Amino acid sequence: MQLIDLSVTMEYTEGEPVPVEIEYVNHEQGADLLGKPAGIDRTAFPSSMGLSIEFVKLTTHSGTHIDAPAHYGPLCEGQTAKTIEDLPLDWFFHDGVLIDCSEEPVNEPITAAEIEQKLTRMNYDIKPFDIVLLRTGADKYWKKAEYFTNFRGVTREATEWLVVRGVKVIGIDSFGFDAPFHAMLSEYKKKQQSACLWPAHIYGREKEYCQIERLANLDKIPLNTGFTVACFPIKIRNCGAGWSRVVAIINV
Structure with a gap:
């Protein structure tokens, strides 16, 4: 059995806007x-x-952490959104699916079409409760100021595409799940549309899902499928996120 650590170290770095x-x-x-x-x-x-x-x-969003539905809004699917301690444990120990999105330009978000195309090349159909890991290569900026600004992010449509197929946990190796803050704010100033602001996060008010932010070492996973991910979050009362030591488990 091979264990691959997919978490960053909790420490003071320039990549954290709120210093640890x-x-x-x-x-x-x-x-x-x-x-x-x-x-x-x-x-x-x-x-x-x-x-x-x-x-x-530190904040509950420092280091490698899991966002719970309560982070996205007070309600999800018309019910009180689950906080991190309320989430089912079995969401966080399932088959992993690694999708390599590192070849696309850093200023282009990950789209539903891109995910669908890459899965077709992999000859793989997403199944309920797969833990999907999106590799962008942004973890190379960890400990640098660019970590906060140079990453792709995920569109609302791509998030929805995975969640409607039964995915409950989506992880990414960048600072955030949506586009960089400065990019979203700039787009809002141009368009004056609220849909420009944290669209993938806010989709979580409609459908229940979690996202893992600030993963690392996704390039160390030698398989796209056929491995297991363990990513249990720390239980913290009434919080919208919790830290996690995320591990890829490969039976060799």
């Missing part, structure tokens, strides 16, 4: 912290060392 903050408490400091309630310090501990700890400040 990590405060490290080393073993000596940890001893002082643990001993304080009893009035002792590190000198009471073996080798003057206790236990280390880290304090982390």
Whole structure:
């Protein structure tokens, strides 16, 4: 069995618009912290060392994470949209389908026609609960400012094309699932149409699905199909997203 890590490391980088903050408490400091309630310090501990700890400040959308329907809007399919802790576990352990979209221009979004064409070349029909991974190559910009701006995004129509076929989880190796923020805002200024703003996300108000953002190493998966994806999200109360350690499992 081969396991391929498809997640980025949670850390401070230029690619995160909201910086991840990590405060490290080393073993000596940890001893002082643990001993304080009893009035002792590190000198009471073996080798003057206790236990280390880290304090982390970040958003639910930092690093590799899964967006729940509640992120897209308060309602989905006419019902209260599910938050991350409410989602069925079995959505997140299924057959994977890797679609390579890395050859197209970075300023062109992934369309339904492109997905359909590539699946035809693969001789594969999407089935319900497949976990679809869209490789664009944008993860090469991770840790760089360009990570926030240079990626393709997915159209509403492409999202709908997959979701109506029973897909519940769609992943991509870029900062966001829709087009870059600056591109959507620029288009809105020109057209003055609300449909220009986060269209793939907002489709999630109509049909229930999740998206994985900020995947990595999709180029390391040697198969387009015939592998399994595990991507269980962390349970966080009443949140629209949760972090995930996404793994491709290949039986060899």
